[in-house]
Amino acid sequence: MTDFFAPCPRGLETVLFNDLVEMGGQNVRATEGGVHFSGDWALCYRVNLENRVASRVLWRVKEGWYRTEQDIYKAVFDLQWQRWFNVTHTIRVNTTAIRCALKSLEFITLLVKDAVCDRFRAHCDERPSVDTLTPDVRIHVFLEDEKLMLYLDTSGDPLFKRGVRQNTNIAPIRENLAAGILRLSGWTPGTPLLDPMCGSGTFLIEAVQMSLNIQPGIARSFAFEKLLNFDKPVWQAMKQAAIAAQVPPKPLEIYGSDMYGDAMKTAWRNLSDAGLSDCVELNQANILEISAPAEHGIMVANLPYGERMGELDELAELYPKLGDTLKRKFGGWTAYLFTADKAILKLMRLSPSKRTPLFNGAIECRLLEYKIVSGSNRPAK
Numbered sequence: 001m002t003d004f005f006a007p008c009p010r011g012l013e014t015v016l017f018n019d020l021v022e023m024g025g026q027n028v029r030a031t032e033g034g035v036h037f038s039g040d041w042a043l044c045y046r047v048n049l050e051n052r053v054a055s056r057v058l059w060r061v062k063e064g065w066y067r068t069e070q071d072i073y074k075a076v077f078d079l080q081w082q083r084w085f086n087v088t089h090t091i092r093v094n095t096t097a098i099r100c101a102l103k104s105l106e107f108i109t110l111l112v113k114d115a116v117c118d119r120f121r122a123h124c125d126e127r128p129s130v131d132t133l134t135p136d137v138r139i140h141v142f143l144e145d146e147k148l149m150l151y152l153d154t155s156g157d158p159l160f161k162r163g164v165r166q167n168t169n170i171a172p173i174r175e176n177l178a179a180g181i182l183r184l185s186g187w188t189p190g191t192p193l194l195d196p197m198c199g200s201g202t203f204l205i206e207a208v209q210m211s212l213n214i215q216p217g218i219a220r221s222f223a224f225e226k227l228l229n230f231d232k233p234v235w236q237a238m239k240q241a242a243i244a245a246q247v248p249p250k251p252l253e254i255y256g257s258d259m260y261g262d263a264m265k266t267a268w269r270n271l272s273d274a275g276l277s278d279c280v281e282l283n284q285a286n287i288l289e290i291s292a293p294a295e296h297g298i299m300v301a302n303l304p305y306g307e308r309m310g311e312l313d314e315l316a317e318l319y320p321k322l323g324d325t326l327k328r329k330f331g332g333w334t335a336y337l338f339t340a341d342k343a344i345l346k347l348m349r350l351s352p353s354k355r356t357p358l359f360n361g362a363i364e365c366r367l368l369e370y371k372i373v374s375g376s377n378r379p380a381k
Contacts, residue, residue: 001026004044005151006054007034011358011367012180016053023047044154044224045235049217049242052179052206055158058140058151066148069102069111072141075148076115082123084152084227090131091116097143112141112150136226156223163220164205164274173302173338175216177360178202181367182210184356185298185336190253192297194333196287198256201267201280203300207254208271208279212247219274252279255293259286288318288325296332303339312343319347326350326372335370344368 008016013030020028023046025037034055047057062079066072085091093116095109102108116139117127128137138153160176182203187193189211195203209216218239224230258264264284271277281293287301304315326335327350337344340363345352354369 001038002041002044003027003036003038003060004047004154005034005036005058005060006047006051006056007058008053008055009174009177009180009359011356012053012177012184015180015183016051019051019053020047023050041224041229041231042234042238045222045231045238048155048159048222048224049238050215051159052210052216053176053183055160055176056153056155057159059154060149060151062148062150064148065146066143067146069108072108072148073111073115076112076150077119079119079150081116081119084229085128085137086228087120087124087126087128089128089136089226090134091128091137091139092130092132092135093139093141095141095143099145100143101146102143108141108143112139137223152227154222154224154227156221159217161220162205162216164209164270172200173202173360175202175206177358178302179206179210179216181300181336181338181358182206184367185300185334185369187298187300192253192255192294194255194257194293194297194299195301196257196285196290196299197301197304198258198267198282199263199302201256201270203302204254204256204267204280205270205274205276208249208252208276211252211254212249212276212279213245215242218242249276249279251281253294253297254280255283256280257283257285257287257290259284288321290325290329292330292333297334299326299330299333299335301335301337303337303341303344312341315341316343316347319344320349323348323350326370330372333372335372337368337370338365339368340365342366 006016010033013035016035017028017030020035020037024043025039027038029036044057047054062075064075093109093113095105097105113130120127140151140153142149160174162175193207198204256267261284264282268277268282271280350370352368353371356367358365358367
């Protein structure tokens with residue numbers, strides 16, 4: 001049994017917790033910003049391949065205590081790094097700390113790198129090179145009070161990089177956050193879905209992949225493939241089974257629109273590059289002018305930032321009009337609006353039935369649920 005930690009966007013810990021329990025994880029425990037779990041290496045491969053919410057999967061190789069920089073150096077040097085990767089692999093060290101009494105995280109990062117290199121020198125009289133951009137191996141150091149945890153990254157590039165969306169617009173939403181919002185909305189494949197501010201198409205692509213059983217990691221590689229304990233036959237069998245389980249592309253009740261032509265072109269290119277353009281109906285339209293594409297369904301929208309729509313007063317003008325549009329045209333639908341702007345709560349003229357705190361990186365946001373009752377805005381007699 002091996003110990004892992006999967007970070008995720010803050011606010012999605014419960015979604016990830018339930019995923020890992022369902023996937024067979026042991027000792028599953030949620031904490032702020034991620035979930036601890038235990039399992040075999042096949043589970044690690046599977047979480048990297050299949051999970052839509054996790055940001056990474058980190059393998060915990062050391063847990064202990066420290067008081068000085070020398071304690072950290074010794075803890076790192078004592079590990080048999082040469083058992084896990086070769087001296088020819090490039091490395092990068094990332095350090096994160098909470099309530100750490102030591103003065104410089106930069107110095108700790110340098111110290112850990114030196115300790116790893118010194119261990120290799122003691123073993124084979126050579127040292128690995130550092131590559132801060134595209135390393136073969138990422139080493140994560142986490143300090144909390146006087147507790148030290150060391151991890152090897154099994155993912156490589158963060159898991160929101162699916163290898164699918166190559167083109168982006170201003171302020172795109174990350175894929176794992178978009179997938180988490182879809183999960184929180186209760187949307188399931190087969191239910192009509194509309195993103196009226198689709199931008200580069202992130203919600204649309206995630207929904208299509210879920211509908212066609214396309215695993216999020218099927219088009220990319222992972223850092224665990226470079227580790228010395230990599231079980232290639234197990235991984236190849238897992239990938240082949242995932243590919244065999246995919247459903248061929250077909251038209252789906254998934255709809256996207258945006259008022260900007262450039263955004264529509266970007267969304268279409270991303271869908272087309274992924275071979276999914278036939279699955280989604282795209283239209284260039286203002287959110288205030290569209291109609292519901294079905295009698296009922298789920299609307300999701302990453303509401304615009306100031307630089308995209310203009311100044312904040314323009315957004316303030318948009319919100320009441322958006323509320324009116326939902327009441328007039330989307331009876332029977334449930335809308336999920338993702339925003340960092342608290343002004344919407346007063347200006348929409350609709351009361352959200354649920355407010356879920358979520359973080360887009362460091363930005364605190366809310367996912368607002370609006371259940372639109374049919375005929376809730378009857379014309380006056």
